Amino acid sequence: MSKEKIFFDNASTTRVDDRVFEEMKPYFKKKYGNPSSLHDFGDMVRKALDKAREQAASLIGANKEEIYFTSCGTESNNFALWGLARAYKDRGTHIISSSIEHLSIINPLKEFEKEGWKVSLVPADEYGSVNPEDVRKKITRDTALVSIMHANNEVGTIQRIKEISNITKENNILFHSDGAAAAGIIPVDVSKLGVDSYSFTSQQIYGPKGAAALYVKKGIRIKPLLLGGIQESGRRAGTENVPAIAGFGKACGIAENEMDKNNKYISGLRDNLIKGISDKIKNVKLNGHPAKRTPGNVHISFEFIEGESILLMLNFEGIAAASGSSCTSQALKSSHVLLSMGLSPTMAQGSILFSLGKYNTLKEVDRVLAVLPSIIDRLRKMSPLYKE
């Protein structure tokens, strides 16, 4: 019996929406010009960039002049940290961030430290929430920049960005937020959030890989990370990836229009999955915040066993899930996010992220609930840690 494959790993990336793909298609073989060119082939694709910029801006309540396209969320985050810290070095060389950021924030900050900058990481509580007052406590006269993510990519916890921006504004400190797991998934309005820059990306919202954006508030200076031509108003050199950006724009437009409908649907699936797992399997723990979480996130620790083994057995059943961030999965390390939330290393290792999306169905949830209990049971029986 051939089984339909089930993709419950939408936090790592998503299937491209049919409408997005149709939007991209003309830009490979028909409208293939370089947007910097001064002829009709250039004009055609400049228009596409312009439209996508409007769509991306609209999704987060920005103006299109505040949107800079990049190649991926990692580049957006690197660009923000690098570019803001260097443009505002006169304000100080201390950066505050959190211990649950994505590696595209954490690892550049390690590099900053090697270069002599000071970095303070605020912790997260057991729900993966950063306390804005912890940010305030870390502020020194030398603090130039705060970087706190909007929604956590692993446990889905939504942070109190507005409260943090109140604090950064009081103290004349720049505030960047990584919105890769938020924009297009939950409502985002950068002016209400009060951030100075904001990263968001295509591949988590049914857009193609290869496109992302950085919002930089009007009036904020930023040094380019990629240097060369004058693309993106001189802030990001390199020929724009027109088809991917056109697709990203379309994906932003669709996400904006259909967010409510999608989220009702997806959170319904999520609640079914959480309830099913809790009912059918003992010694499990839902990670992340019980209420303030992204709609598709089901992050569960299964005591006594290894997440990797669960993943392999799920995969054997045709079910794709994740154990933490896909950016680290090949390293087979415990998630720094879970550890900093206070999970024990064995609980952290025993965690699975099911991330649900708009293409998932209740039937798929039921299939997972049909096979998961026996997978957990078999693994626990093999586990030296487990006593019934």
Add this chain to the structure above:
Amino acid sequence: MSKEKIFFDNASTTRVDDRVFEEMKPYFKKKYGNPSSLHDFGDMVRKALDKAREQAASLIGANKEEIYFTSCGTESNNFALWGLARAYKDRGTHIISSSIEHLSIINPLKEFEKEGWKVSLVPADEYGSVNPEDVRKKITRDTALVSIMHANNEVGTIQRIKEISNITKENNILFHSDGAAAAGIIPVDVSKLGVDSYSFTSQQIYGPKGAAALYVKKGIRIKPLLLGGIQESGRRAGTENVPAIAGFGKACGIAENEMDKNNKYISGLRDNLIKGISDKIKNVKLNGHPAKRTPGNVHISFEFIEGESILLMLNFEGIAAASGSSCTSQALKSSHVLLSMGLSPTMAQGSILFSLGKYNTLKEVDRVLAVLPSIIDRLRKMSPLYKE
């Protein structure tokens, strides 16, 4: 009468080959996983990356472990300079490059200078050739890196890379070459060229935008430019743009297999266009090297008039050409390449690059030759500089 549009701007970017697009297609809506994921969706796309890496490596005579995918040629060049200079800072802080490099080399080097590095630019002669002995003369005990492009993106001149690498090897200096206008267009073998790193890109060889690569010779250290996850063996963080990379790989494979045939065809068109222009229009000058040039390059200075005006009138006739690099065209500045080759600012301003590709036809060459003389004639009659 509706005219078929003619694209003679293949140096800026190319139409995607039908076979390339077919190769890409499955990776949007079917094989859409994240290559870092530990499940079948991840496996499928990891295989695509692996295949593309082999194809890209094969095109330039490298091993696939020496290929790192990036988002564009600019990123590859930035990565090479940034990563090599910082990894080998102990060898010195002096960099030698040339005055005719692409802006994705020139502008990062300006940034290096601001940070206290020393940069020496060797000149090019009237044909756009860099003399390897000029490189040797600039070497000091502090020289860590030389960066000289393989083929010039504007005038098409092919540089004497092997002779330069002999010099860098003698002096234990790293050698990067920007091959964006060479790999896939002329035969490239990095081991014969003797380079330590080499940039090449998809969008000039009938592959999609959004993919490029940096070859880094086995054993050479390089610091990552983008930091985050452990993609690309930890040397380039960020989810790989799988469809674009799959397409790039296919484009590399096609370029390798069909290069001889294409180049015979394209250089035939080129020679027709050069001869036609020389026969029909007075006071023109072919820029670049008469023999050592890329097969599709027709770079011409038309005395007494402005390249921009020619471009506009050609565009009105449905013909797309360029005035220098598309990365600078919107800035409407004289090309730094032409000026450093000794062209007067007025000759530089009066230059047009027709870059021919495999989808162009003799009929298109004839159409250009039919309209160009009267365009030049009309513009010259309006020019205060021109006396018949």
